[in-house]
Amino acid sequence: xxxxxxxxxxxxxxxxxxxxxxxxxxxGLLIDAGLDASIANKALRLLDERGWPLTHVFITHxxxxxxxxxxxxxxxxxxxxxxxxxxxxVLRYPKWEALYLFQGNEPPQAMRNKFIEGKAASVxxxxxxxxxxxxxxxxxxxxxxxxxxxxMGVLVDGVLYAADSYVxxxxxxxxxxxxxxxxxxxxxxxxxxxxxxxxLLGAVPSHGVFxxxxxxxxxxNIAFHNKMLDEILALVxxxxxxxxxxRLVKTVCDACEVELSDVAMWAxxxxxxxxxxxxxxxxxxxxxxxxxxxxxFKKA
Ligand SMILES: [Zn+2]
Numbered sequence: 001x002x003x004x005x006x007x008x009x010x011x012x013x014x015x016x017x018x019x020x021x022x023x024x025x026x027x028g029l030l031i032d033a034g035l036d037a038s039i040a041n042k043a044l045r046l047l048d049e050r051g052w053p054l055t056h057v058f059i060t061h062x063x064x065x066x067x068x069x070x071x072x073x074x075x076x077x078x079x080x081x082x083x084x085x086x087x088x089x090v091l092r093y094p095k096w097e098a099l100y101l102f103q104g105n106e107p108p109q110a111m112r113n114k115f116i117e118g119k120a121a122s123v124x125x126x127x128x129x130x131x132x133x134x135x136x137x138x139x140x141x142x143x144x145x146x147x148x149x150x151x152m153g154v155l156v157d158g159v160l161y162a163a164d165s166y167v168x169x170x171x172x173x174x175x176x177x178x179x180x181x182x183x184x185x186x187x188x189x190x191x192x193x194x195x196x197x198x199x200l201l202g203a204v205p206s207h208g209v210f211x212x213x214x215x216x217x218x219x220x221n222i223a224f225h226n227k228m229l230d231e232i233l234a235l236v237x238x239x240x241x242x243x244x245x246x247r248l249v250k251t252v253c254d255a256c257e258v259e260l261s262d263v264a265m266w267a268x269x270x271x272x273x274x275x276x277x278x279x280x281x282x283x284x285x286x287x288x289x290x291x292x293x294x295x296x297f298k299k300a
Contacts, residue, residue: 001013001014001015001039001042001043001046002014003021003046003050004210006159006201006202006204006210007157007158007159007201009022009023009024009156009157010022010156010157010159010201011023012161012204012210013034013042013043013046014209015034015039016035016065016207017032017034017035017065017066017206017207018032018204018205018206018207018208019031019032019033019034019039019043020032020154020161020204021043021047021052022137022139022154022156022157022159023052023053024135024136024137025135025136026053026055026135026136027053027055027056027134027135027136027137028047028052028053028054028055028056029055029056029057029058029134029135029137029139029156030043030054030056030057030058030073031057031058031060031154031161032057032058032059032060032066032067032163032206033057033059033066033067033068033069033070033072033073034065034066034068034069035064035065035068035069035114035115035118036068036069036072036114036118037069037071037072039068039069040069040070040072040073040076041072043069043073044073044076044077054073054077054079055079055080055134055135056079056080056081056082056134056135056137057070057073057079057080057081057082058081058082058083058127058134058139058141058154059081059082059083059087059088059091059123060084060087060151060152060153060154060161060163060164060206061084061087061147061148061150061151061152061163061164062083062087062088062089062090062091062094062096062097062148063097063148063164064094064097064114064115064116064117064118065115065206066163066164066206067091067094067118067121068114068118068119069118070091070118070119070121071118071119071120071121072119074121074122080124080125080134081121081122081123081124081125082123082124082125082126082127082132082134083123083125083126083127084126084127084128084141084143084150084151084152085126085127085128085150086149086150087148087149087150087151087152088123088126091120091121091122091123092120092121092122092123093120094117094118094119094120095107095112095117097116097117098111098112098116098117101116101264101267101268101271102263102267108263110262110263110264111263111264111267113264115264116264127141127152128141129141129142129143129152137156138156139154139155139156140154140155140156141153141154141155142154142155142160142192143189144162144163144165144189144192144193145182145185145186145189146165146180146181146182146183146184146185146186146187146188146189146190147163147164147165147179147180147181147186147189148164148181149181149182151163151164151165151189153165155196155200157201158199158200158201159200159201159202159203159204159210160193160196160200160202160203160204160214161203161204162193162203162204162205162206162214163205163206164205164206164207165186165189165190165193165205166190166193166205166208166214166217166218166221167205167206167207167208167221168205168207168208168209168217169217169220169221169224170208171207171208172220172221172224176256176257176258177228177252177253177256177258177269177272177273178272179268179271179272180271180272180275181271181275182275182278182279183225183229183275183276183278183279184279184282186225186275187222187225187226190218190221190222191222193214193215193218194215194218194219202214205217228276229276229279229280231255232252232273232276232277232280233280233285233286235251235252235255236248236251236277236280236286236297237299239251241296241297241298241299242289242291242294242296242297242298243296243297243298244294244295244296245270245273245274245277245295245297248273248277248297249266249269249270249273249274252273252276253269253273277297280297281297281300284300285299285300286298286299286300287299287300
């Protein structure tokens, strides 16, 4: 794991899920905490080698690859932990994620792994949007929902830590159907990124690299999702409608050459596919109904 300098105050630990780091005088702010204790330990070691402070952690959203290392950091350091509302609740009771992904039933053991459910952590401050002062640092928290319900990005010293509001194009094409819960909120968050001042120094997503011209990548994300929505609608219309969710998830995953290898993967991809279907319902292309005891989607 490498610590990459964006400006003399803004850095990130380059990792499959990046961690941000900002320092000013005696304040050191970590943005997200990595997947597990080993990632957290590497980040702490890199800070210790430089003698840099760690006084605050902000968790952008409660997905395990972003907060799984928080428990370890809290064990080793006395610092303040902040998170957006609702996401904070999941940090305190991480089983929520396995529960909601399994539609509220007691989740099977196969879903209770470190990729879905990190160790519980405490949250000292629940933050709303807007300006906050963390020690010597002034930051602006920007709501970026859609990927997660209350996700927030952090704007500090002209650098945006964008969390999972957009991802690198490589990541998009690798995952084929990236995780999100609400397509319209996701696209609105991406429009919000495009409307940010042009004199920002740039942005770094959690999955990707820092870019000055990050808006080009955001445009790429918007185009990707709009194209995927069109393709999914075309696929759905080719099915003999009405069709149930399980059948439509299979149709879309088969077409995208995604192989669902376990229940956890099924739950994640199911959520994203239903995210597209629900956007089609809101746009008036599909409607949802219960027919013969099956939840179906059909042409509106
Ligand atoms: Zn995420």
